[in-house]
Amino acid sequence: MSAMLVTLLLESLRQTAVMVGVAAILGSLFGLPLGILLVVTTKGHILERPTLNKALGVVVNITRSTPFIILMVAIIPFTRLVAGTSVGTYAAIVPLTVAITPFIARLSEAAMREVDAGLIEAALSVGATPLQIIRKVIVPEAMPGIVAALTISLVSLIGYSAMAGTVGGGGLGDLGIRFGYQRFMPEVMLVVVVILVGLVQGIQTLGDLLARKVNKRLKARA
Amino acid sequence: MSASEPAIVIEDLVKSFPGTPAPVLKGISLSVDRGDIYGIIGRSGAGKSTLVRCVNMLERPTSGSIRVGGREVTNLSDADLRAARRDVGMVFQHFNVLSSRTVADNVALPLEVAGVSKAEIAKRIPPLLDLVGLSDKRDLYPAQLSGGQKQRVGIARALASKPSVLLCDEATSALDPETTQSILELLRDINRELSLTILLITHEMQVLRDIASHVAVIDDGQIVEEGETFDLFANPRSAVARTFLSDLTAHDLPPALQSRILPQADAGTDPVLRIIFQGESADNPILAELIQRFNFRPNILHGRIDYIQGKPLGVLTVVAENGGAVLQPILAYLQSLNLTGEIVGHVRHARHAAA
Numbered sequence: 001m002s003a004m005l006v007t008l009l010l011e012s013l014r015q016t017a018v019m020v021g022v023a024a025i026l027g028s029l030f031g032l033p034l035g036i037l038l039v040v041t042t043k044g045h046i047l048e049r050p051t052l053n054k055a056l057g058v059v060v061n062i063t064r065s066t067p068f069i070i071l072m073v074a075i076i077p078f079t080r081l082v083a084g085t086s087v088g089t090y091a092a093i094v095p096l097t098v099a100i101t102p103f104i105a106r107l108s109e110a111a112m113r114e115v116d117a118g119l120i121e122a123a124l125s126v127g128a129t130p131l132q133i134i135r136k137v138i139v140p141e142a143m144p145g146i147v148a149a150l151t152i153s154l155v156s157l158i159g160y161s162a163m164a165g166t167v168g169g170g171g172l173g174d175l176g177i178r179f180g181y182q183r184f185m186p187e188v189m190l191v192v193v194v195i196l197v198g199l200v201q202g203i204q205t206l207g208d209l210l211a212r213k214v215n216k217r218l219k220a221r222a
Numbered sequence: 223m224s225a226s227e228p229a230i231v232i233e234d235l236v237k238s239f240p241g242t243p244a245p246v247l248k249g250i251s252l253s254v255d256r257g258d259i260y261g262i263i264g265r266s267g268a269g270k271s272t273l274v275r276c277v278n279m280l281e282r283p284t285s286g287s288i289r290v291g292g293r294e295v296t297n298l299s300d301a302d303l304r305a306a307r308r309d310v311g312m313v314f315q316h317f318n319v320l321s322s323r324t325v326a327d328n329v330a331l332p333l334e335v336a337g338v339s340k341a342e343i344a345k346r347i348p349p350l351l352d353l354v355g356l357s358d359k360r361d362l363y364p365a366q367l368s369g370g371q372k373q374r375v376g377i378a379r380a381l382a383s384k385p386s387v388l389l390c391d392e393a394t395s396a397l398d399p400e401t402t403q404s405i406l407e408l409l410r411d412i413n414r415e416l417s418l419t420i421l422l423i424t425h426e427m428q429v430l431r432d433i434a435s436h437v438a439v440i441d442d443g444q445i446v447e448e449g450e451t452f453d454l455f456a457n458p459r460s461a462v463a464r465t466f467l468s469d470l471t472a473h474d475l476p477p478a479l480q481s482r483i484l485p486q487a488d489a490g491t492d493p494v495l496r497i498i499f500q501g502e503s504a505d506n507p508i509l510a511e512l513i514q515r516f517n518f519r520p521n522i523l524h525g526r527i528d529y530i531q532g533k534p535l536g537v538l539t540v541v542a543e544n545g546g547a548v549l550q551p552i553l554a555y556l557q558s559l560n561l562t563g564e565i566v567g568h569v570r571h572a573r574h575a576a577a
Contacts, residue, residue: 118318140320
């Protein structure tokens with residue numbers, strides 16, 4: 001493999017890392033609070049707001065049911081507004097964040113819904129405020145599930161980022177398509193796929209490890 | 223708050239849930255004295271859990287009044303309610319301890335929530351852990367504890383904010399008999415040491431026998447019987463109470479015997495007499511006395527002596543084999559000793575039954 005290809009590979013890896021990394025951080029910053037809102041505004045929960053809950057649910061569902069490639073093109077005006085341009089690695093972060101935020105929200109919502117109502121009741125009985133219940137009970141108790149949700153989201157983001165080539169975002173997926181497919185260089189495709197597989201494996205392993213570390217329910221009896 | 227006001231006063235409490243036609247609580251009134259251990263017993267679905275959850279407003283009553291320490295709690299604002307809840311600790315059937323926190327941090331939760339400083343929390347945790355016997359477990363997580371230990375964490379947490387009332391919602395129902403005993407002992411010790419009022423709900427009469435001084439029997443959202451524990455055990459008036467007592471006292475005959483009891487006297491029958499011994503006279507040789515004085519020939523069918531709150535309670539069912547002639551003087555004699563004697567039915571003579 002030529003030196004040029006190696007340079008290209010490294011550059012693409014960097015682009016993927018930037019797109020996925022920044023979108024994951026932004027997506028968590030927006031998605032986790034959204035997930036919390038989706039849980040606590042449910043009927044019968046600590047901040048019951050059925051109308052808001054329905055509205056949020058609809059928005060989340062619309063975003064999640066739009067295929068990423070369409071979403072990316074559809075929100076180009078928004079991307080231009082936020083990033084100043086609709087082309088390039090940084091611009092691609094915008095649709096990636098928009099796509100992953102509701103994903104993280106739904107997965108973390110599911111994790112937080114699993115928190116035993118009895119624990120919330122116990123916190124209420126000692127006089128906790130809703131915010132204290134979120135910070136001291138719901139989030140810590142759901143932490144293993146939240147870590148698992150973020151791991152899955154990160155892996156999904158890598159998949160999404162392959163489509164970012166459509167808007168000139170670059171990245172490993174784009175390299176694989178342009179060189180491996182369009183220029184008939186299957187070895188490039190192979191290398192890209194191998195790197196992606198390794199990346200996903202690494203993330204999943206780290207995520208599982210972290211989820212186990214924060215799961216105090218797995219502690220052995222003393 | 224007046225010093226004479228009972229710890230908890232509930233008046234005409236009604237609770238209905240939307241979508242269910244009949245209210246779960248249909249006008250409950252009761253009063254719990256300061257420092258008392260007050261038990262509420264009922265079948266599942268009787269409304270006892272809803273009742274206790276109304277006391278700290280985990281359920282909002284539909285109507286009625288609840289005063290804790292003289293203060294009406296049904297109309298408090300959210301902020302006042304949170305403050306009021308710190309005066310009412312609650313212990314749960316399934317412990318409800320946070321799996322993400324160590325023993326010490328679980329106990330610290332009510333203090334954190336109340337904005338107590340870290341230094342102050344660090345000072346207040348050790349005596350609490352000491353009280354419940356978990357000093358050596360402070361840094362363990364709940365997953366590393368047994369059920370009884372988790373409940374001790376729950377109790378320490380409930381006591382952390384120095385409440386004046388402790389609510390126990392089936393606190394021992396998920397525990398084995400031995401652990402139940404140790405938790406009940408702990409509750410009794412806490413009641414004495416901290417002069418804490420305890421409102422306890424359960425479906426197990428022996429929990430009440432061991433620690434409650436007063437009992438209310440609740441059925442279908444209403445209190446059907448209420449009074450001192452011993453009196454309830456000695457003279458249960460409601461069918462529900464008798465059912466709950468059937469394993470603990472001998473008020474009711476075993477089914478095999480019960481089926482032989484006839485309601486009416488007949489030519490070939492002998493009367494069946496039930497004697498309830500209670501208080502001081504339970505120590506006297508009553509049966510021997512009856513035999514000597516009245517030439518009574520008892521055939522013992524069923525009997526048992528229990529200790530309720532440390533006082534003996536005996537229930538004895540006998541057949542008066544020499545017929546009804548001596549019964550009236552016997553009943554009068556028992557009454558003179560403040561004992562309860564009653565004819566509960568009749569059985570056929572043994573010789574006739576055999577024939």
